[in-house]
Amino acid sequence: MPSPTFKPALILHGGAGGIHRSTLPPSLYAAYHASLLSYLRSTDELLKQGATALDAAVHAVSLMEDDELFNCGRGSVFTTAGTIEMEASVMVTSVHPEHIQEEQPGGIKRGAGVMGVKNVRHPIQLARESLLRTGYDVDGIPNSDGGNMHSQTVGPFVEELARDWGLEFMPDEWFWTQRRWDEHLRGLRGEKEAITMSQGTVGCVCLDQWGGLAVATSTGGLTNKTPGRIGDTPTLGAGFWAEAFDSDYQVATEAGMAYRPCDFGNRSREASPTTTAAAASRWYLAEAQSLFGDCLPSFLRDAPPPAYYTARPVPPSSSYSAEKQPAVRTRRKAIAMSGTGNGDSFLRTAAVRSAAAMLRFSAPSSSPMSLAEAVTAVAGPGGELQRSAGRRWGKTGEGMGGIIGIEAEAEQDIAHSSTAGAGPRCRRGKVVFDFNCGGMWRAWKEEDENGEEIERVMVFRDEY
Numbered sequence: 001m002p003s004p005t006f007k008p009a010l011i012l013h014g015g016a017g018g019i020h021r022s023t024l025p026p027s028l029y030a031a032y033h034a035s036l037l038s039y040l041r042s043t044d045e046l047l048k049q050g051a052t053a054l055d056a057a058v059h060a061v062s063l064m065e066d067d068e069l070f071n072c073g074r075g076s077v078f079t080t081a082g083t084i085e086m087e088a089s090v091m092v093t094s095v096h097p098e099h100i101q102e103e104q105p106g107g108i109k110r111g112a113g114v115m116g117v118k119n120v121r122h123p124i125q126l127a128r129e130s131l132l133r134t135g136y137d138v139d140g141i142p143n144s145d146g147g148n149m150h151s152q153t154v155g156p157f158v159e160e161l162a163r164d165w166g167l168e169f170m171p172d173e174w175f176w177t178q179r180r181w182d183e184h185l186r187g188l189r190g191e192k193e194a195i196t197m198s199q200g201t202v203g204c205v206c207l208d209q210w211g212g213l214a215v216a217t218s219t220g221g222l223t224n225k226t227p228g229r230i231g232d233t234p235t236l237g238a239g240f241w242a243e244a245f246d247s248d249y250q251v252a253t254e255a256g257m258a259y260r261p262c263d264f265g266n267r268s269r270e271a272s273p274t275t276t277a278a279a280a281s282r283w284y285l286a287e288a289q290s291l292f293g294d295c296l297p298s299f300l301r302d303a304p305p306p307a308y309y310t311a312r313p314v315p316p317s318s319s320y321s322a323e324k325q326p327a328v329r330t331r332r333k334a335i336a337m338s339g340t341g342n343g344d345s346f347l348r349t350a351a352v353r354s355a356a357a358m359l360r361f362s363a364p365s366s367s368p369m370s371l372a373e374a375v376t377a378v379a380g381p382g383g384e385l386q387r388s389a390g391r392r393w394g395k396t397g398e399g400m401g402g403i404i405g406i407e408a409e410a411e412q413d414i415a416h417s418s419t420a421g422a423g424p425r426c427r428r429g430k431v432v433f434d435f436n437c438g439g440m441w442r443a444w445k446e447e448d449e450n451g452e453e454i455e456r457v458m459v460f461r462d463e464y
């Protein structure tokens with residue numbers, strides 16, 4: 001286990017949709033606010049006591065599954081047939097490369113989704129068990145945990161597993177709520193909702209003290225969905241995602257090396273061009289050109305360096321003195337996201353993995369994207385989700401939604417530096433979110449740059 005050097009961070013969402021000031025009564029706002037604040041605080045407390053990101057995120061979502069305000073667990077919406085079919089998922093990653101594979105709970109499978117679930121009180125706990133029980137240990141030796149290596153499993157088969165694994169079951173009446181039933185009936189009659197809360201999926205993203213990130217998401221789906229419909233919530237890359245990647249780069253200057261601080265893509269603190277990865281690629285290309293000259297194929301001999309992601313370049317040859325050798329920095333980034341909204345649109349756009357890919361493949365370049373920018377590009381106003389609705393935007397609910405996430409970063413010297421192996425330098429996570437519709441219920445906690453704790457609960461862009 002790496003040392004506990006990260007400041008925990010977390011964000012919850014309680015759904016996004018056509019929520020407007022004029023139709024949101026103060027009493028309903030107060031109820032959501034109180035629930036979200038209390039779950040935020042108890043989850044934060046767990047993280048501070050040393051819980052893993054996975055356990056903390058599952059804790060938060062379990063609380064929301066019991067709270068009928070939210071569209072998950074008790075309080076789930078109904079299908080056209082008047083049944084409840086729930087979906088949930090979890091995924092983990094870590095800022096530490098060795099942590100994810102070897103030691104982080106869930107590191108083997110990384111992500112798991114369950115769908116078409118009935119009567120399981122906490123579908124999120126079923127998703128957690130599905131993640132942790134793999135049938136094998138990290139070395140591939142079979143064990144008897146009763147699990148398998150599948151990433152997605154469906155009811156009623158997954159309910160059998162839930163029984164075997166000792167999860168709690170509840171009768172239909174537990175899940176039935178008047179509010180959702182009325183919504184179901186109004187929907188069948190073709191009446192419009194004043195507040196389209198049926199999109200109230202819940203999600204939680206946590207960063208723990210060890211640099212572990214986890215996302216947990218749970219939903220009843222969309223009001224009056226067709227029985228058997230599978231949404232984005234249990235589908236990897238559509239409604240949830242977590243991944244980590246190295247953006248290695250070399251820093252070489254005449255005088256030695258330059259250090260680029262961890263900046264989460266904040267343009268106002270952008271490093272100078274001489275310290276960017278693009279500069280490093282140029283440096284390597286120049287080296288290759290001078291060493292191999294005409295032996296290089298013409299596209300490499302004459303071409304400018306690529307602006308896209310490249311594999312880690314080989315360190316320079318031994319003909320260079322120690323002073324002139326560049327420092328090799330590894331900036332490892334870990335991200336996790338949870339989406340909420342029209343799941344069919346999230347599926348069609350592979351929404352959260354698209355955001356992750358934007359970030360991953362824009363680095364290292366002279367202008368790597370931050371997670372905030374990628375989330376906005378997908379779920380912000382005018383973003384990929386909204387565009388995917390075409391002329392149906394605003395009419396069918398298509399494209400509507402929001403995404404929450406956390407980006408964490410650690411920077412290490414891995415060669416040619418007196419601090420090589422000194423461990424990660426940056427130990428904060430950055431909470432991000434955006435949405436393209438009236439509102440998104442969300443609550444978050446993080447540390448600002450001065451170490452001050454920020455605690456917020458909001459639904460609109462501005463305070464209620």
Ligand SMILES: NC(=O)C[C@H](N)C(=O)O
Nearest residue numbers: 199200201221231341343
């Ligand atoms: N409430 C939601 O966010 C709905 C969910 N994304 C779905 O389409 O199943």
